[in-house]
Ligand SMILES: NC(=O)C1=CN([C@@H]2O[C@H](COP(=O)(O)OP(=O)(O)OC[C@H]3O[C@@H](n4cnc5c(N)ncnc54)[C@H](OP(=O)(O)O)[C@@H]3O)[C@@H](O)[C@H]2O)C=CC1
């Protein structure tokens with residue numbers, strides 16, 4: 001297999017489970033040393049680092065809640081201390097506490113904004129400042145969502161954060177292009193992870209969601225590995241400000 005990220009250092013937020021974990025392990029499979037952030041799941045983070053090391057790469061787990069802006073500078077500093085540089089930054093950490101619109105608790109709304117969008121802003125800023133200082137460009141990838149483009153009845157607090165991430169990558173692509181830093185997003189459809197385990201425990205809902213996907217199945221976290229590694233790699237050297245749907249065709253499936 002051609003290793004697309006040989007010699008690179010990759011940072012991934014929210015990588016103790018799900019899509020972030022798959023992205024981190026995928027980056028290691030492609031020859032990168034990988035630092036991961038997580039907020040609570042110590043066992044998950046440790047096992048992700050163990051997987052990275054099993055692939056012959058260096059791994060590091062740094063605990064921190066991304067809703068605190070200091071987590072961003074700390075994560076980048078710890079990764080640089082361990083690996084000397086940051087080449088690729090994947091902003092993945094996110095939450096989606098499903099709730100109806102009319103009685104949305106203020107705390108649920110604010111927490112979702114702070115983790116998914118404010119956290120991303122300061123993480124991307126910290127990673128970008130490090131890349132600018134290094135002076136040899138870099139790649140930033142945000143895990144946005146198909147939900148940046150379409151709505152969800154129980155996601156009125158969540159979908160604006162995903163549209164915000166999509167927009168953040170477009171604006172940072174402009175702000176950082178002169179430094180050779182590319183900024184893109186992936187837009188996953190429905191991927192089977194802990195974030196939607198309760199929602200999809202309803203058989204009828206799960207069958208409905210599966211039925212919307214032309215490729216005939218819901219996604220798995222490692223379906224994101226290839227798209228994220230591609231955008232991180234030099235194969236995507238002229239790609240910036242772009243977004244890549246990874247949804248089995250769900251978005252285009254009107255009828
Ligand atoms: N699954 C899906 O269908 C889709 C998911 N996405 C997006 O993908 C991203 C990953 O979600 P997914 O893998 O599904 O979900 P998971 O719940 O499986 O994983 C979420 C990850 O984020 C971490 N995390 C949560 N809150 C914080 C925080 N405050 N600070 C740092 N880390 C945090 C968790 O770590 P810990 O438990 O240690 O806190 C965990 O590692 C999210 O941004 C989500 O919006 C986008 C489209 C579809």
Ligand SMILES: C[C@H](O)[C@@H]1OC(=O)[C@H](O)[C@@H]1O
Pocket residue numbers: 096144145146147152162188189190191195196199
């Ligand atoms: C958590 C949901 O299942 C998931 O989140 C997204 O961003 C997708 O659009 C799905 O709704």
